Amino acid sequence: MSDREIGSQDYQLFRDYLEKQCGIVLGDNKQYLVRSRLSPLLRKFSIDSLAQLVAKVVNSHDRGLREAVIDAMTTNETLWFRDSYPFELLKSQLLAKFRGKNSPLRIWSAACSSGQEPYSIAMSILEYLQRNPGAFPGGVQIVGTDISVDMLNRCKAAEYDNLSLSRGLSEERKRQFFQPSDGGSLKLKPQVTSMVSFRPINLLDSYASMGKFDLVFCRNVLIYFSPKSKTKILQQIAASLQNEGVLFLGASESMSGLSDAFNMVRCSPGLYYVKK
Structure with missing residues (x-):
């Protein structure tokens, strides 16, 4: 498994963490979304793999990492005057x-x-x-x-x-x-x-x-x-x-x-x- 892949156990751990922190519920097959949103944080926080990132954010009290992860997972594209x-x-x-x-x-x-x-x-x-x-x-x-x-x-x-x-x-x-x-x-x-x-x-x-x-x-x-x-x-x-x-x-x-x-x-x- 590559450093930018996320295994089923880590994915479930992260799903539980995200729902507890901000209420967002990820579906059963949203690994691709987690991978695309969190991969840019590996270099920023000098972390080797997504598995390590998940373990660190779930188990540590690193506020900067927590905020970056929540930002990455909750940021959605929006429009002016949406639906009018x-x-x-x-x-x-x-x-x-x-x-x-x-x-x-x-x-x-x-x-x-x-x-x-x-x-x-x-x-x-x-x-x-x-x-x-x-x-x-x-x-x-x-x-x-x-x-x-x-x-x-x-x-x-x-x-x-x-x-x-x-x-x-x-x-x-x-x-x-x-x-x-x-x-x-x-x-x-x-x-x-x-x-x-x-x-x-x-x-x-x-x-x-x-x-x-x-x-x-x-x-x-x-x-x-x-x-x-x-x-x-x-x-x-x-x-x-x-x-x-x-x-x-x-x-x-x-x-x-x-x-x-x-x-x-x-x-x-x-x-x-x-x-x-």
């Missing part, structure tokens, strides 16, 4: 419900990866405010969270290369909300970044310290968790929402059999959930 309908529903229906709010309108983007979702929310709100100036006298607070410290640092930098910018972002929005940066990349303007803050959150931990939210985006996240963890996460999200607060899940995700804390609202297209 949640952002259209924000502007056409949902934001109107909060007009005149004297306290801040608070929105949480969970597992925000490299920041495209919370910044897409911010741009949607700015577009709404262009047509409805003064709609939110209490201001708007968008909080993006992720388990990956590396991803959160990228979010805070708010700088994106041409490949990232080509995924779901119109030329009009590039002109309106971005400014040139070094090396041909673009950086979001302060009017966008000032609306968004970021912090590390493991979805299996408590969210109580973040306070209450009016809307939560937890999209294309639950698919990676076991049913038990999904139920726990949905229960905690419900507790973090204001009464009649709104939850968006991913287009392919459902809470059927997992939570009875929400009513589903079907739209055309898409759907969202309202806390009972």
